[in-house]
Amino acid sequence: xxxxxxxxxxxxxxxxxxxxxxxxxxxxxxxxxxxxxxxxxxxxxxxxxxxxxxxxxxxxxxxxxxxxxxxxxxxxxxxxxxxxxxxxxxxxxxxxxxxxxxxxxxxxxxxxxxxxxxxxxxxxxxxxxxxxxxxxxxxxxxxxxxxxxxxx
Amino acid sequence: xxxxxxxxxxxxxxxxxxxxxxxxxxxxxxxxxxxxxxxxxxxxxxxxxxxxxxxxxxxxxxxxxxxxxxxxxxxxxxxxxxxxxxxxxxxxxxxxxxxxxxxxxxxxxxxxxxxxxxxxxxxxxxxxxxxxxxxx
Amino acid sequence: xxxxxxxxxxxxxxxxxxxxxxxxxxxxxxxxxxxxxxxxxxxxxxxxxxxxxxxxxxxxxxxxxxxxxxxxxxxxxxxxxxxxxxxxxxxxxxxxxxxxxxxxxxxxxxxxxxxxxxxxxxxxxxxxxxxxxx
Numbered sequence: 001x002x003x004x005x006x007x008x009x010x011x012x013x014x015x016x017x018x019x020x021x022x023x024x025x026x027x028x029x030x031x032x033x034x035x036x037x038x039x040x041x042x043x044x045x046x047x048x049x050x051x052x053x054x055x056x057x058x059x060x061x062x063x064x065x066x067x068x069x070x071x072x073x074x075x076x077x078x079x080x081x082x083x084x085x086x087x088x089x090x091x092x093x094x095x096x097x098x099x100x101x102x103x104x105x106x107x108x109x110x111x112x113x114x115x116x117x118x119x120x121x122x123x124x125x126x127x128x129x130x131x132x133x134x135x136x137x138x139x140x141x142x143x144x145x146x147x148x149x150x151x152x
Numbered sequence: 153x154x155x156x157x158x159x160x161x162x163x164x165x166x167x168x169x170x171x172x173x174x175x176x177x178x179x180x181x182x183x184x185x186x187x188x189x190x191x192x193x194x195x196x197x198x199x200x201x202x203x204x205x206x207x208x209x210x211x212x213x214x215x216x217x218x219x220x221x222x223x224x225x226x227x228x229x230x231x232x233x234x235x236x237x238x239x240x241x242x243x244x245x246x247x248x249x250x251x252x253x254x255x256x257x258x259x260x261x262x263x264x265x266x267x268x269x270x271x272x273x274x275x276x277x278x279x280x281x282x283x284x285x286x287x288x
Numbered sequence: 289x290x291x292x293x294x295x296x297x298x299x300x301x302x303x304x305x306x307x308x309x310x311x312x313x314x315x316x317x318x319x320x321x322x323x324x325x326x327x328x329x330x331x332x333x334x335x336x337x338x339x340x341x342x343x344x345x346x347x348x349x350x351x352x353x354x355x356x357x358x359x360x361x362x363x364x365x366x367x368x369x370x371x372x373x374x375x376x377x378x379x380x381x382x383x384x385x386x387x388x389x390x391x392x393x394x395x396x397x398x399x400x401x402x403x404x405x406x407x408x409x410x411x412x413x414x415x416x417x418x419x420x421x422x
Binding site: 163164165166167168172176177179180181184192194195196197198199200201222224225227228231257258 | 296297298299300301302306310311313314315318327328329330331332333334335336337357358359360362363366392393394
Binding site: 050051053054075076101104105 | 303304305355378381382385388389390
């Protein structure tokens with residue numbers, strides 16, 4: 001049986017991409033379930049952002065592709081969960097209000113952010129393999145930047 | 153092109169005395185600027201974490217920075233991962249330099265921070281030695 | 289059971305939370321409740337040091353964890369100790385949303401403020417546990 005995740009180790013961190021989901025270059029994953037889609041942020045996103053202290057949901061439910069349908073705050077920054085396509089939110093993961101760390105602990109499972117209905121075509125979503133390649137490059141670039149690595 | 157292997161650094165961060173504070177601060181100085189390419193491993197995660205810390209120390213040369221002769225960081229690496237690449241023991245360095253440990257284990261004064269910088273320089277020497285550099 | 293409450297921080301080195309927890313613990317044991325509390329090196333529990341393990345089993349322990357990885361709590365429990373109280377720095381940060389501690393090596397202003405708040409919280413737990421022992 002194929003493993004559930006594609007994974008790569010960068011320094012001491014294992015970064016995972018869950019098979020069978022679709023992805024955006026904004027590090028959002030999409031799980032298709034008929035008319036509805038469950039979405040969240042990827043392992044890379046939660047790792048780069050750091051420990052999530054707050055998750056905030058706006059007071060409305062209609063979003064254009066790319067608009068932030070939720071924000072999450074870490075020590076480092078306030079970051080957006082960007083809508084993967086035009087959509088209407090049917091449910092936000094209310095548990096994140098009390099336990100935002102669920103996103104860090106289980107980004108593809110209990111740390112889901114919202115369930116949405118699409119209101120337009122989902123263009124340009126990546127397959128798991130495509131996102132895995134994208135993620136590896138991004139992670140390695142970030143590591144090089146942080147460490148100021150150079151070759152003599 | 154020089155290939156410089158990754159190097160891990162593990163501080164004991166011991167709370168019981170100021171030597172642990174010095175080891176912690178010196179290790180942080182390494183990460184923040186002296187040798188930013190190193191990977192700082194968190195000692196408690198060797199036992200309580202997933203396998204990230206242990207596996208890194210198995211795969212890459214790792215240097216423990218211990219406050220005192222108990223050498224908890226060294227022992228933890230040896231217990232959970234393998235042999236260490238080089239050691240730093242702050243207590244021994246201070247003795248060699250004729251310096252006293254800081255009086256306060258929570259707040260370091262200016263002179264204490266200078267001591268931490270000297271310890272960081274010693275850690276850096278060991279990192280450079282470990283990395284050596286192999287010509288590609 | 290020893291008289292003093294044992295306060296063990298995670299001292300996580302990668303995040304401000306670890307530094308804040310460590311700083312707050314030392315405020316408590318050195319300044320706020322010196323006769324009633326003490327600390328010991330978490331690293332001794334990681335290596336299984338016999339004396340440290342015995343002390344943990346013999347004491348009422350407060351685990352001070354920086355983040356949800358909860359290294360202090362886990363290491364105390366793995367050593368056979370009982371965590372009589374557990375404080376997480378991240379939870380205190382959520383109660384004080386205006387504070388944004390960023391620095392790890394030396395605490396910045398918000399880190400110092402959060403450390404002071406945390407120290408008061410830990411000191412109150414020490415008082416509770418010490419009272420319960422009498």
